[in-house]
Amino acid sequence: MRKGIKVVLTVLLLSVLCIGYGETRAKAATPVQKWGQLSVSGTNIVNAKGKKVQLKGVSTHGIAWFPQYVNASCFKSFRKMGVNTIRLALYSNPADGFSTKLYKKVEEGVQAATGLGMYVIIDWHILNDGNPKTHQKKALKFFSRMAKKYGNQNNILYEICNEPNGNVTWDRDIRPYANKVIKKIRKYDKKNIIIVGTPTWSQDVDIAAQKPLKHKNIVYSLHFYAATHGDFLRQKLKTAKKAGLPVLVSEFSICDASGNGKLSKSSGKKWMKLLKKYKIGYVAWNVSNKAESSSLIKSSCNKTGNLKKSNLSKSGRWIASWWKK
Ligand code: IDC
Numbered sequence: 001m002r003k004g005i006k007v008v009l010t011v012l013l014l015s016v017l018c019i020g021y022g023e024t025r026a027k028a029a030t031p032v033q034k035w036g037q038l039s040v041s042g043t044n045i046v047n048a049k050g051k052k053v054q055l056k057g058v059s060t061h062g063i064a065w066f067p068q069y070v071n072a073s074c075f076k077s078f079r080k081m082g083v084n085t086i087r088l089a090l091y092s093n094p095a096d097g098f099s100t101k102l103y104k105k106v107e108e109g110v111q112a113a114t115g116l117g118m119y120v121i122i123d124w125h126i127l128n129d130g131n132p133k134t135h136q137k138k139a140l141k142f143f144s145r146m147a148k149k150y151g152n153q154n155n156i157l158y159e160i161c162n163e164p165n166g167n168v169t170w171d172r173d174i175r176p177y178a179n180k181v182i183k184k185i186r187k188y189d190k191k192n193i194i195i196v197g198t199p200t201w202s203q204d205v206d207i208a209a210q211k212p213l214k215h216k217n218i219v220y221s222l223h224f225y226a227a228t229h230g231d232f233l234r235q236k237l238k239t240a241k242k243a244g245l246p247v248l249v250s251e252f253s254i255c256d257a258s259g260n261g262k263l264s265k266s267s268g269k270k271w272m273k274l275l276k277k278y279k280i281g282y283v284a285w286n287v288s289n290k291a292e293s294s295s296l297i298k299s300s301c302n303k304t305g306n307l308k309k310s311n312l313s314k315s316g317r318w319i320a321s322w323w324k325k
Contacts, residue, residue, distance in 0.1 A: 030117020031084035037154040038119070038193055040217045043246045044279055045193065055119060055281025056323050057085030058296060059251055061288040062125065063105050064097025069287045070105055072112040073305025078287075079116055081309065082323030086113045087121040087159070087250065087283045092139065093129040103145065114155055121195065121250060121283065122146050123159040130166035132177040132197070144184050151189030158185055159250055161197040163223060170199050170207050182215050193217050195250050202251070203229070206236045209243035219248040225294075226271055227264035228257040234274055241278055249275060249282040253294040254315055259285065260292040263315055272322055284319045
């Protein structure tokens with residue numbers, strides 16, 4: 001009898017130990033497992049439970065120039081460092097490498113990020129083509145294709161015009177363009193978030209706030225380069241926030257607006273504090289080793305995967321220090 005009890009107790013103890021071991025060895029949940037479907041509530045992005053969340057992302061460089069970083073091992077390295085979102089930048093201007101052949105590259109990127117349980121921003125990277133209407137037809141086709149393919153997933157965000165600039169206004173150009181593209185996306189994708197660029201290289205969120213779009217699950221982008229954009233741009237963010245506009249910083253760095261030059265950690269810190277206060281997400285430009293200060297990877301590092309913090313550039317290391325905070 002006593003022997004029987006001993007056996008039972010031993011078996012119990014062993015099973016408790018095994019369960020404990022299994023649990024500590026169980027894989028940590030991925031960002032998408034933790035948060036699920038994102039949506040916009042009030043001025044914020046919220047998770048499936050309605051809790052405010054802060055996206056922390058990295059953006060590729062133009063995928064025509066640096067396609068080698070669009071791979072699972074690379075994305076996983078950033079996930080380990082605390083990143084939950086990958087932005088895939090497809091320049092829409094032919095002179096900046098645009099080609100419909102790159103749609104496959106975008107899809108590879110979406111699949112890699114999805115496999116890792118990360119959020120992924122599909123970025124139609126208008127820049128030198130200034131007005132989103134310039135390549136509107138192509139944009140409509142591109143986003144139909146992407147929404148058809150991925151509209152049923154819960155980890156997709158669409159950024160429909162990176163940085164409108166030049167002779168472009170919110171009312172005349174961006175708003176009508178956005179209405180058209182959003183309508184196309186919503187044919188296939190009813191709920192994933194759509195990011196809309198704002199005038200002056202996605203700085204004029206205060207102007208967008210005067211006449212926002214009527215659709216659901218829309219956020220407006222604000223881009224900053226901390227060494228160039230200081231208090232005046234932070235003020236625009238405050239104005240937009242007060243007016244009730246949901247904002248996402250879908251691109252930033254702490255160097256100057258050329259993507260190069262000196263870093264301003266002091267301005268960067270002011271930005272980070274403000275974004276944390278508002279729970280606004282941010283996506284760092286750029287995943288490459290190009291010899292410019294916004295590149296997150298050291299120019300002496302030729303690895304395209306399995307990256308460690310020690311492989312990061314000065315801006316990369318500074319930005320990475322905010323990912324786990
Ligand atoms: C820059 C790249 C640079 C490239 C250039 C092409 O860093 O290597 O030669 O584009 O035009 C943006 C843009 C982003 C820019 C970046 C820095 O969204 O494409 O990348 N920037 O200039 N807006 C503000 C700054």
